[in-house]
Amino acid sequence: MMSTLLKLQQVETYIEEFHILQGISFEARKGEVTVLLGRNGAGKTTTLRTIMGLNKASKGQIFFGNEEIQTLQPYEIANKGMGYVPEDQGIFGELTVEENIKVAMKKDDSQSLERLEWILQIFPDLKKFWQKQSGLLSGGQKQMLSIARAYVKNCELLLIDEPSKGLAPIVVEKVMESIQEMKDKTTIILVEQNFMMASRIGDYFYIVDEGRTVYDGKMQELIGNKELREKHLGIA
Amino acid sequence: MRVSYENKLGSIIFLMVSCLLIVFPLVYEDRNLLIIFTQIFIFAIFAMSYDILLGFTGIISFGHAMFFGIGAYSMSIFMKRFEPEMLYVFLALIVGVFLSAIVSYVVGLLTLRLKTHYYAMLTLALANLFYVGAEKWRSLTEGADGFTFRIPDFLRERVNFYLITLVLMVLVYFALKLFIQSPFGKVLVAIKENEQRTESLGFNILYYKIIASIIAGILASIAGALYAISLRFVNTSVFSIDITLDALLMTIIGGVGTIIGAVIGSGVIEFSHYWLTSLVKLHWIFERWIIFFGILYILTVMFFPKGIVGALTALKRKARHEKKHDQSDKMTG
């Protein structure tokens, strides 16, 4: 069994007066892709935002490595080695591709540059449009930029929120392939509605429903179990 | 339940104090005090009108002096140009109210769609426009020097004017209480609490906001007219940011969203003004008395967003809570 990198214990989060997360518990193991599944509005995005510190957990603990992080500021969490790719990609549209990447890189040390070089191999489009205003990129390219940006700063754990959303199937394919390639380099938590995609790259899954983690298991199990899928995800 | 109880308690105390204040000039003759009380009543009306915006609809206007000034100038110009008779006082009031209604309607239509920041900024700028306008239109306003005028004999009698402003304040208080508890008022409160949700329930936010600002504008104009009468003088300062700041200090320190808070705030500020400036003999810093309130205001916004009234109710609730606990302790013990 591989070691646990991130662990949530009975995490609860309010947004204004709404009790969005009512008890999320899960673990993400090093080197794996952990997928959060669940219906729209189940609390998957809020889970990622709470891990990142963008929403504050009102109860429960979040461990990153051996450290409790639920009271830290987002930038502190990020600097501990967490990368975040939000649902809307969070691209700085008026900046160039280069600037989007540079703003995330702490310094131009050899390690970061190495990572940059590697990620640009996976996303050659970014290299091609290096000086282009990022707001003018296509949806898929923006998604790649967002992933690359999160990765280049020393990132042990990557949180990716619905990378397939709003993209054409062929582009989704490409993005998923590159996430697959990144598996060797970093640990990933993926929120995904597109079960086909999630099942292909996921190792382990958790089902989130009404702000709670209600079921978990190996991805293989879910793929083989139609009943389970229908019950929790409403898909066959 | 408890809220309405406290609400009622506030109104009852208010009514009792007001009754005492009616007999006050009969038993105690002090010209200075009479003038201070008159000022308190006038500014209470002004502050209550502001509370409709800030406290109940969640609109932050930095241009409320606009309407105060319109009322003040309408009254002053009528008194100066025509005869100082009651008929013209009424006419001037009507004209002031009418102008304020139009201005608040037009301004509201243009600006109430905007986000909080922009709205605050724009109203500040528009009020400044009126201020500069009054300074430039010297033939009518005589600018910063201003002008004095005569008022009807009936109003010259301090006691009469005192009683008129007192009755008006009481009327405005209860009218606004009724207004806030009406279905219309409830929508305003809903807008303050969550604008988007109220809109999604099918209410036309802009319409409600405009009506609220027209009502606030009309009342502010009446307060301005009374203020001009009380001074028998007007100058451009009635349009200045200081007037808006007065309304802000009074409602915030007194307690936003309570109506009674505006009255208390007016009393506290006007009394302190009188008291602190009388201390100037001791130390010159008291001439800058407003600085204490500026600081108090900032602290209130930071730590007691509900002001004096809010702090009092919290205290009382706590006391009642403890009492209940004592009783239940006794019962179990």
Place this chain on the structure above:
Amino acid sequence: MELFFSLLINGLATGMLIFLLAVGLTLIFGLMSVLNFAHGGLFAWGAYGGVWIYSLTESYMIGVAGAIITGVILGFITEKLIIKPVYGDHVQQILITLGYMLVLGELIKVVFGPNQIAVSPPELLRGSIEIGELLIIKYRAFIIITGIFIFLIVNYILKNTKIGLIVRAGVIDKEMIQALGVNINKVFLYVFMTGAALAALSGMLLAPYAGVIHADMGMEYAILAFVVVVIGGMGNVTGSLLAAALVGISGAFMAYYVPELSLATNMLLMVIVLVFRPKGLFTIRG
């Protein structure tokens, strides 16, 4: 022609003063959605602090430096004491900064006395220079040059340094920039202090231009700066420069030809922009 240039230079000088105020406002708003209603107070404090040091040392340049230092210190105190405790709550922020404006104005009266103070330009910048037919008042030219100089510096920092890049990114999406490991609060403190310093500089530059300073001098210029920030687009420094020039120049011409309407036109411009192009006149972003 002579009149035209004279009005143009006059307007540009005023425009630069407004621009210096607007830089801080626009960046502070862009980065933190804080609309600082006390910015005019920092402006007035800069003028008083600078003039006080100017009169002590009899050196105008030391006075200017004094104004900037006043701004930096006051900016630091303001951010820590007034802005920071109410981060994230727009209603509180708006209410608090206006109250703070009142306190700043009153404090000036407490420290420096309630009366106006007369100020004249230093020897070197008095009088005017002749270029052909044109007579240019030296001090106005000085203001314009200073304004453009500051714009170039600010622009350079924004475009070519890491902190500038962070500020530009933060203006676009302040949540994302934090998720990338940037302590936005620290960046904001620097930006706030810089903005305060520039506001103070603006006040100091205005002092000899206007001839007198008084405690309430900030409000009028702050309102013009609001107009400029709105027209230029929140967070847009170049837009602010253009808008400031526009407002300054149109103000100068209107004040000469139709003085009754000079303020009204600026205000009208702001209303129109706010109602029809709330992101400013010069933004490309949709």
